[in-house]
Amino acid sequence: MNILIYGAGAVGLGLASCLLKAEQQVDLIGRKATINALHQHGLQRTGLFGDFHSPPSQFGAVLDLIDLPDKIYDFILVCTKSFDSPDAARDLAPFAKDALVVLCQNGWGNTEIFSKLFSKDQIKNARIITGFLRPQKHQVAITVHADAIHLGTLFSADNSDESTTDLLPLASAIEQGGIPCSVTPAIGQDLWAKMLYNCMLNGLSTLFNVPYGVLGES
Numbered sequence: 001m002n003i004l005i006y007g008a009g010a011v012g013l014g015l016a017s018c019l020l021k022a023e024q025q026v027d028l029i030g031r032k033a034t035i036n037a038l039h040q041h042g043l044q045r046t047g048l049f050g051d052f053h054s055p056p057s058q059f060g061a062v063l064d065l066i067d068l069p070d071k072i073y074d075f076i077l078v079c080t081k082s083f084d085s086p087d088a089a090r091d092l093a094p095f096a097k098d099a100l101v102v103l104c105q106n107g108w109g110n111t112e113i114f115s116k117l118f119s120k121d122q123i124k125n126a127r128i129i130t131g132f133l134r135p136q137k138h139q140v141a142i143t144v145h146a147d148a149i150h151l152g153t154l155f156s157a158d159n160s161d162e163s164t165t166d167l168l169p170l171a172s173a174i175e176q177g178g179i180p181c182s183v184t185p186a187i188g189q190d191l192w193a194k195m196l197y198n199c200m201l202n203g204l205s206t207l208f209n210v211p212y213g214v215l216g217e218s
Contacts, residue, residue, distance in 0.1 A: 001025065001074040001169060004099070006088060008034045008061065010132035011104055012079035013140035017045035018177025020054040027060035027068055035061045037137035046135075047142030049178035065095050073099040075170050077126075078114075082107040085114065093117040100166060102126050102151065108195060111154050120155040124167060127152075127190035129197075130179060148180035152187025 001024050005012045008030025019026050020043065028038065038061040045052040062068055076099045080088050085105070092101065101118055103110045104126040114123050131144035151171050156163035164183035174181035184190065 001173065002071050003027075003170075003173075004068070004073045004076045005029065005079060006076055006092065007079035007081075007084075008038070009079060010134045010140055011128065012077070013043060013134065013138075014045070014130070014132040014142060014179070015077055015079065015104065015174065016059070017043055017052055017054070017140060018174045018179050018181075020059055021052050021177035022173040024173050025059075025071075027062065027073075029062060029065065029068075032063060034137045035063055041138040044139045045142065045178075046139070048145055049142055052178070065091060072097060075099060076101045077104050078102065078110075079104045081105070082110055085110045089114045089117050096122065098122075100124050100170075102167075102170070104128060106194070106198065108191065120153075123155065124151060124153050125187050125191060126150065127187060127194055129194060142179070145179070148182050149174060150182060150184045150187055150190045152184045152190070154188050154191075156185060 003019055003024055003026050005016045005026060005028045008016070008028040012028065012030070016026050016028055039056050042053055042055040043059065060069065076092060076096055078088055078101060082105050096118065099122070101114060101122050102124040103114065111123055111125060127150040129146040130142060130149065133141045133143050135141055151167040152164050163185055167183045171181045171183050
């Protein structure tokens with residue numbers, strides 16, 4: 001599969017590492033410092049699901065969509081912050097063609113932003129409760145994993161399993177690359193559950209300056 005990672009931050013690099021390990025064709029869009037580091041060192045993953053390194057020759061890494069090779073993508077994974085969604089949607093709209101656009105973001109409202117420029121059949125969502133850190137620009141460390149990555153759509157009328165069949169190849173590749181991943185017809189429930197989880201824990205974690213695990217011990 002041809003897969004574009006739009007946003008080469010911690011989440012983007014984490015997902016890219018899985019897809020590269022599964023021998024998929026991956027290109028990344030990122031900031032200059034990250035792209036330079038990837039060109040020099042390749043992509044390195046450490047942490048819970050084992051070490052992996054992909055040399056620079058095995059993937060593409062560019063600053064802008066116009067710098068990408070002329071290819072048709074099967075999936076575009078949007079891994080930017082939610083506040084970047086309007087710009088990301090406008091940037092990708094003339095480029096995506098028939099690719100499925102998977103929103104790998106926290107918060108609520110990203111789907112509504114993308115639905116103004118993409119068909120509902122194209123827009124998919126990912127629920128990720130895996131912790132990624134970037135020790136260096138080209139490195140990602142998986143530090144915590146609460147549940148499998150879930151993929152689905154918010155636009156299924158009947159919440160049937162058939163609504164997720166087009167995501168099965170992506171889920172299989174991510175899992176083959178090391179992180180458990182599955183499709184679900186109830187992605188909306190997963191996204192709301194994560195939002196409640198974040199709302200309850202993020203504030204406390206910040207106030208007490210401790211990770212989630214320490215909160216659970218008290």
